[in-house]
Amino acid sequence: MTNSLPPDPQPSRRDPLGFDEFIGIFLAFSVIGGILFWSLGREGQGFNLGGLLDPTPSPSATPTATPTISPSPDEGALPPSPTPNQPVPTTVPAPEPAQPNVVPVPFAVRAPATPTPSPTPTTAEPEGFSDVEANYWAYPFITALVQRDIISGFPDGTFRPDAPVTRAEYASMLQKAFDKPAKQQAVSYKDVAADFWATDAIQEVSRNGFLAGYPKNIFQPTQQIPRVQALVALASGLELPRSTAPTQVLQTYQDAAQIPKYATGAVASATQAGLAVSHPRPNVLEPNEKATRADAAAFIYQALVASGKAEKISSQYLTQP
Structure with a gap:
């Protein structure tokens, strides 16, 4: 047996690709291509094939200016164009619905932008008394005496025209309304203290005859x-003529x-001289009813008229007589 060299190897021939291998290669390239397109598309910049071929990166994307569109009168205004420092909006807001054209109505009354202050009434209440209106029956008498500083109201801004008048209060009104000389000596009343607020007025109207006391030197100032x-006090103090x-x-x-x-005699004289004023019925005197602050104002003002110191006031x- 002889040793002999093996024959030269013959180049192997590659069999052509089979169908399965072709499908596998196609799927592999499809997956790679899908991954590549997905990674480029997720940046939101679109698929720029030119950028793939040009390896030089672009320094910064210059935003494309949005053309300015002038809105027509019937269209809403478009949003302003973005500036380079602002991101480009992905969506453009829809324009607002067109507003109808409003034709102004001639002489149309429009509400003022700010409330208009109420005008000052032409007829003011006397000294701002909240309980004496201009249509009150004794309004003119009260107003006239307030202006003369004969009567006044209370700290709460009221006059209390229907409140009864005490003898001390009436004495104070008479003292301010009339300046008459003394006709008699002063009386020291037991029930009027020296420090009583109306002592001076009581003493003065007693001396000049307007008001007298009761027996035993009693004045009863709070009655x-x-x-x-x-009415009797006015008729006596003014010394009206007897009827x-x-x-x-x-x-x-x-x-x-x-x-x-x-x-009876003094009331007749006062009535004939025009001092009597009676509300609501002028022909009903109600002599024993308590005089109110309004009654006192009307009586005293009419006494001033009878003395020629005041103008007449028209009153129903x-x-x-």
Whole structure:
């Protein structure tokens, strides 16, 4: 047996690709291509094939200017174009719905932008009294005496026209309204202390004959004065002439029988002189009812008129004998 060299190897021939190998290669390239396209598309910049071929990176993307569109009168305005420092919006807001053209109506009244202050009333309440309106029956009498500083209101801004008047309060009103000389000596009343707020007024109206006290030197300053006493005090202090026909004058009142006998002459004189004012019925005196602050104002003002110190006031509540 002889040793012999093996024959030269023959070059191997590669069999052509089979169908399965072709499918595998196609799938591999498809997966790689899909991954590549997905990674480029997730940046939101689109698929720029030119950028893939040009390896030089672009320094910065210059935003494309959005052309300015002037809105027509019937269209809403488009949003402003983005500046280089602002990101480009991915969506453009829809324009607002067009507003209808409004034709102005001639002489149309428009609400003011700010509230207009209420005008100041032409007829003000006397001294701002909240409880005395301009249509109150004694308004003109109260107003006139307030202006003369004969009467005043209370700290809460009220006048309290229907409140009764005490003898001390009435004495204070008479002192301010009339300046008459003393006709008699001063009386030291047992129930009026020296430091009482109305002591001086009580002393003065007692000396000049407006108000007198009761027996045993009693004045009763806190007693509510009746209407008949208020009229008698004025008739006495002003020394009104006595009526020549008192009975006939008093027949004006439907309740004349209720007038005390001591007061008939003075009430007749006061009525004839125009001092009597009675609300709501001028022919009903109600002599024994308490005089209110409004009653006192009306009586005193009419006494000023009778003395020639005030102008007449027209009132439907003046008693006409």
